[in-house]
Amino acid sequence: MALVLGxxxxxxxxxxxxxxxxxxxxxxxEADVRCPSCEGISVAQSSAPTAxxxxxxxxxxxxxxxxxxxxxxxxxxxYGPGILLRPSASGGVGLVWFVPMVAMSLAxxxxxxxxxxxxxxxxVVVAVxxxxxxxxEGLLAQRRARRRxxxxxxTARRHG
Amino acid sequence: MVVLVAGASLVAVLATxxxxxxxxxxxxxxxxxxxxxxxxxxAGQRFSLSSWRGRWVVVNFFASWCPPCQQEEAELVxxxxxxxxxxxxxxxGVVYDDTAARARSFLSSTGATWPAVGDPTGQIALDYGVRxxxxxxxxxxxxxxxxxxxxxxxxxGLDYWLHRAAAGSK
Numbered sequence: 236m237a238l239v240l241g242x243x244x245x246x247x248x249x250x251x252x253x254x255x256x257x258x259x260x261x262x263x264x265e266a267d268v269r270c271p272s273c274e275g276i277s278v279a280q281s282s283a284p285t286a287x288x289x290x291x292x293x294x295x296x297x298x299x300x301x302x303x304x305x306x307x308x309x310x311x312x313x314y315g316p317g318i319l320l321r322p323s324a325s326g327g328v329g330l331v332w333f334v335p336m337v338a339m340s341l342a343x344x345x346x347x348x349x350x351x352x353x354x355x356x357x358x359v360v361v362a363v364x365x366x367x368x369x370x371x372e373g374l375l376a377q378r379r380a381r382r383r384x385x386x387x388x389x390t391a392r393r394h395g
Numbered sequence: 396m397v398v399l400v401a402g403a404s405l406v407a408v409l410a411t412x413x414x415x416x417x418x419x420x421x422x423x424x425x426x427x428x429x430x431x432x433x434x435x436x437x438a439g440q441r442f443s444l445s446s447w448r449g450r451w452v453v454v455n456f457f458a459s460w461c462p463p464c465q466q467e468e469a470e471l472v473x474x475x476x477x478x479x480x481x482x483x484x485x486x487x488g489v490v491y492d493d494t495a496a497r498a499r500s501f502l503s504s505t506g507a508t509w510p511a512v513g514d515p516t517g518q519i520a521l522d523y524g525v526r527x528x529x530x531x532x533x534x535x536x537x538x539x540x541x542x543x544x545x546x547x548x549x550x551x552g553l554d555y556w557l558h559r560a561a562a563g564s565k
Contacts, residue, residue: 271526284492285526288517312423313524 261297264306265290269320277320416463417531417546419556422524425543429454429534430522432489434512437499442512444487445538451484451557454532455548456525457511458493459501464529467547468505474550475509484557489514491528533560 255263262279268289270281278286278293289310296306310318424430432444432454444452455471457464471486478484488511490498495513502511514520523532526545533542533556541560
């Protein structure tokens with residue numbers, strides 16, 4: 236069942252849609268351009284005169300064969316980069332996206348290094364020589380002897 | 396004594412500030428050649444901004460329904476009268492989302508005598524990056540946009556920016 240669903244999703248997502256029509260292109264651009272005289276809505280959503288003028292411009296430029304970049308560049312050249320609802324990833328604005336990702340990556344790498352070093356230090360084996368072994372075995376033997384029942388009486392009898 | 400000096404300093408600072416409700420806007424057009432203002436005026440005559448190359452020009456986007464436009468119109472009339480000498484700074488209006496009849500009536504009621512160009516498709520406003528009236532642009536004799544003002548201007552304010560722009564362009 237899961238396999239069938241997966242295949243169906245893959246086919247649906249990769250379905251052949253073809254290039255966008257001029258109307259679709261214009262609509263997509265209009266959805267990305269802020270209405271200059273409004274608050275936070277696109278020219279596609281606004282009935283303001285400036286929004287209508289921009290829609291007219293976009294439709295004419297799309298029909299004239301200009302690319303999305305050219306159309307947006309014209310509007311940015313008139314209204315500034317804030318005219319686009321989608322922030323640019325280039326220039327200084329790109330740092331807003333880039334810096335947090337780099338900082339997060341460095342933080343994760345740092346944490347990983349700290350945990351790795353702690354793990355290594357816990358696993359460090361100290362070299363033990365024969366004298367250390369004899370010392371430890373002697374101490375262990377004494378402990379075993381103290382734990383055996385009657386060990387004290389026997390010890391006392393031997394040493395009278 | 397300290398209070399007197401502080402007061403005098405405050406007065407000096409305030410006296411040199413541009414006395415206008417309009418705010419100067421930093422837009423990509425500053426320092427660029429002024430977009431075309433070509434069209435038919437409310438008086439039915441052809442107009443082209445390029446025909447005024449060689450003199451300072453105030454391009455004023457307005458509408459009859461816009462309260463700040465109503466507020467600044469008398470100031471613009473005063474400014475235009477002050478600079479009425481031939482070759483002095485000129486004013487041209489651009490109608491923003493308004494009917495010709497209402498715009499004409501608005502200008503005549505305030506005594507404005509400068510040409511006002513119709514912009515029925517909003518293309519001129521788009522070319523200038525206008526968000527909404529009133530917006531005013533100061534164009535140099537060389538045809539470069541030097542100042543962009545948002546809001547109601549005053550005659551004194553326009554004189555201040557004109558003087559500053561002229562000094563900066565020397």
